[in-house]
Amino acid sequence: MRNDNHKTVKSLVLSVINNLFEQNGQKDIPNLKDVCLLSNTNRKTALKYMYEWWDKHQNKKKSDVLCYLPNLKHQLEGDVLANAIAHIQCLLKELNIYSEQLNYLPDTTYPLGNYLLDSLQEIEDKLFAASVQTEEIHHHKEQVELDLKNSQSECKRLYDEIEEMHNISSKKLVQLREELDASRREAMAANHLVKSLKREKRMSKPKKMLYFYKYNS
Numbered sequence: 124m125r126n127d128n129h130k131t132v133k134s135l136v137l138s139v140i141n142n143l144f145e146q147n148g149q150k151d152i153p154n155l156k157d158v159c160l161l162s163n164t165n166r167k168t169a170l171k172y173m174y175e176w177w178d179k180h181q182n183k184k185k186s187d188v189l190c191y192l193p194n195l196k197h198q199l200e201g202d203v204l205a206n207a208i209a210h211i212q213c214l215l216k217e218l219n220i221y222s223e224q225l226n227y228l229p230d231t232t233y234p235l236g237n238y239l240l241d242s243l244q245e246i247e248d249k250l251f252a253a254s255v256q257t258e259e260i261h262h263h264k265e266q267v268e269l270d271l272k273n274s275q276s277e278c279k280r281l282y283d284e285i286e287e288m289h290n291i292s293s294k295k296l297v298q299l300r301e302e303l304d305a306s307r308r309e310a311m312a313a314n315h316l317v318k319s320l321k322r323e324k325r326m327s328k329p330k331k332m333l334y335f336y337k338y339n340s
Contacts, residue, residue, distance in 0.1 A: 136162045136172040144180075152177065152216055155223075173220055204254045211247045218243065 139162040143153035158169045218225075222236030 132162075132164060132168065133172055136164055136169060137176055138162075140173055140176045152219060155220070170220060170224070174217070177216060177220065204250060204257060208247065208250045208254065211243055211250060215240065215243050215247065 136158065139158055140153050143157055143161075147153070152173070155166065155169055155173065158164075158173060159166055162169065218236070218239055222240055225231075225236030225239065226234035228235055
């Protein structure tokens with residue numbers, strides 16, 4: 124009979140927790156006082172089942188995510204910061220359940236629960252800041268790689284353009300040399316012709332003078 128009553132209380136508390144969790148949009152752990160009030164249970168019992176509920180909820184959440192995203196597990200293992208932040212958030216959720224109990228421990232002179240929550244929150248903030256900085260570095264790295272790729276493409280374009288200009292210049296130079304050689308040959312031929320004409324002219328002058336003297340003497 125006692126076991127049946129235990130199952131009934133457990134079922135009731137878990138049902139209340141699930142309903143409250145659904146009502147707040149599955150964003151925050153249900154308030155412990157609301158759980159105690161709606162399930163008509165004491166604080167100790169509500170905490171026990173709330174912790175059990177949270178453990179199952181986290182396992183189910185991880186299982187669902189890994190089922191639909193097979194590569195996520197590998198990504199999380201490779202991303203140390205994301206993994207650390209996820210663990211810190213889980214610890215914060217779990218510690219939040221017991222924070223009030225830890226605040227009133229008989230052997231402590233200060234609210235231990237609040238101290239642990241503040242410490243974990245500070246660590247989470249630093250991890251978030253490091254994550255943002257890492258993301259910025261990754262973004263800058265991608266931008267630098269993109270700029271480098273564009274620069275390489277531009278260098279290749281300029282190299283191809285210079286190579287084409289060099290080829291055109293080489294062809295033009297060959298053409299100019301051929302034209303220059305042709306001009307030199309023409310100049311040499313013209314010079315040779317002029318010399319030949321001058322030589323013929325010099326050879327023809329004495330004959331005319333002798334012919335003029337013969338027929339006038």
